[in-house]
Amino acid sequence: MTQRHLYLHVGFGKTGTSALQSWLAINRKALQKQGFRHHGVPKLTGEQQIFSGNGTEMKRYLDGEISAGRMLRHYFGWTGKKAIVSSEVLELHNPVVRQRLAELQALPDLTLTVIAYVRNLYDLTYSTYVQLVKGRNYAGTWQAILNSDIPSSQINVSLELDSCIHDCRFVHYNVHRRDVFTPFSEMTGIDQQRMQAISGDINRSLAQTEIRIVQFFSRTWQQFTDGAQTQLLSRRVSSGMIYDHPERSSDIVFNQELLQFMVARHQQAVDTFNQQLGVKHGIELMVWDGKPYPNVRAEPEAQMNIPLLREVVSYINDTQCGYIPAALRAIFSARLAAIDTVASLQLLTKVQRPDFSRTTNADKLADIMREAELCFKTLQPDAAECFAQWAVVFEKKASGNKPA
Numbered sequence: 001m002t003q004r005h006l007y008l009h010v011g012f013g014k015t016g017t018s019a020l021q022s023w024l025a026i027n028r029k030a031l032q033k034q035g036f037r038h039h040g041v042p043k044l045t046g047e048q049q050i051f052s053g054n055g056t057e058m059k060r061y062l063d064g065e066i067s068a069g070r071m072l073r074h075y076f077g078w079t080g081k082k083a084i085v086s087s088e089v090l091e092l093h094n095p096v097v098r099q100r101l102a103e104l105q106a107l108p109d110l111t112l113t114v115i116a117y118v119r120n121l122y123d124l125t126y127s128t129y130v131q132l133v134k135g136r137n138y139a140g141t142w143q144a145i146l147n148s149d150i151p152s153s154q155i156n157v158s159l160e161l162d163s164c165i166h167d168c169r170f171v172h173y174n175v176h177r178r179d180v181f182t183p184f185s186e187m188t189g190i191d192q193q194r195m196q197a198i199s200g201d202i203n204r205s206l207a208q209t210e211i212r213i214v215q216f217f218s219r220t221w222q223q224f225t226d227g228a229q230t231q232l233l234s235r236r237v238s239s240g241m242i243y244d245h246p247e248r249s250s251d252i253v254f255n256q257e258l259l260q261f262m263v264a265r266h267q268q269a270v271d272t273f274n275q276q277l278g279v280k281h282g283i284e285l286m287v288w289d290g291k292p293y294p295n296v297r298a299e300p301e302a303q304m305n306i307p308l309l310r311e312v313v314s315y316i317n318d319t320q321c322g323y324i325p326a327a328l329r330a331i332f333s334a335r336l337a338a339i340d341t342v343a344s345l346q347l348l349t350k351v352q353r354p355d356f357s358r359t360t361n362a363d364k365l366a367d368i369m370r371e372a373e374l375c376f377k378t379l380q381p382d383a384a385e386c387f388a389q390w391a392v393v394f395e396k397k398a399s400g401n402k403p404a
Helices: 017-026 028-033 056-062 068-076 095-106 122-133 142-146 149-165 183-189 208-224 230-244 256-281 306-319 326-336 341-348 364-375 383-400
Strands: 004-009 082-086 111-117 166-170
Touching: 004 068, 004 183, 017 028, 017 082, 017 183, 056 095, 056 183, 068 082, 082 142, 095 111, 095 149, 111 149, 111 183, 122 142, 122 149, 122 208, 122 256, 142 256, 142 364, 149 166, 149 256, 166 183, 166 256, 183 341, 208 306, 208 364, 230 306, 230 383, 306 326, 306 341, 326 341, 326 364, 326 383, 341 364, 341 383, 364 383
Parallel strands: 004 082, 004 111, 111 166
Antiparallel strands: none
């Protein structure tokens, strides 16, 4: 019976997964020449594209939707000997999913190797926070993330995987963050010299100035609408900044108080990981590696980076008017009036016949419109009149009268 070898990369999140998946995808032909099959990746338009790997059929198997045989045929085809699957959305915290994964080891013609990247908890948590800001319209604080189970989840899943998977291998992302490809190549037997290199960062984080602007729009969306499609705005605005400025610095910030909180809450989990897995796999996980990150500074909305704000507003006007409702853009414009009248007017010029029927907090919106009216009363009377008309709409809505 022909022996097949399945290499399954499972993340974890914020450990260079996007870069590794992009590298594997653009090198499918090079991998095939080396005897590896990497099947099921989306069609790429460029090496900087971000996607979620080729784990769709694996997830379907783990969720009990398809058989192991059907899943393996998808990845190996009829004659493949080695296959690579990468996905960080397999829900391995679920014991049923882990059991389904472990059952693959019982197949007589299959060898399973699971590869997981782990990361020090402080910067893992910060990067997770930024990812939530980017992709989930998260308008909360980093501190709230620290107080959740997110920081130690990779440790818990790692311990469970190592206990049920015969060949489970771990990579320390902090040690290899500048080159996540070499350890993967060494663990799989890929000849890296025959692979195309990737230039630049994939899916970089957001800078503090960018986070502040994204959250300004996110909070406005959440505060004054019924919550429909709340993730759409943050994803689109963040992606625009990342693709337009891949070179922009996005360093992790440092806060001594938060570090002390993390040590008190999560150091025991880190010690358990190192005792059970660290020596075995030659890695040492930490809460914080002692690097001198920039100090965090909490600045009010009024101190946002104005050139960057105008750039984001131009991006919304140029590319997002078909996706972001006119009512939201009208509210954004009104809120920006007290911060930067130029950005406010930029948005206002593209707002036509906004439908405010799905907005909430009408009394507060009426006040915001009146404040915007005052900002533009002498500067731009036409804009002031526009905000005045919208203020009347919300005043009527707040009083229970249907606007005309």
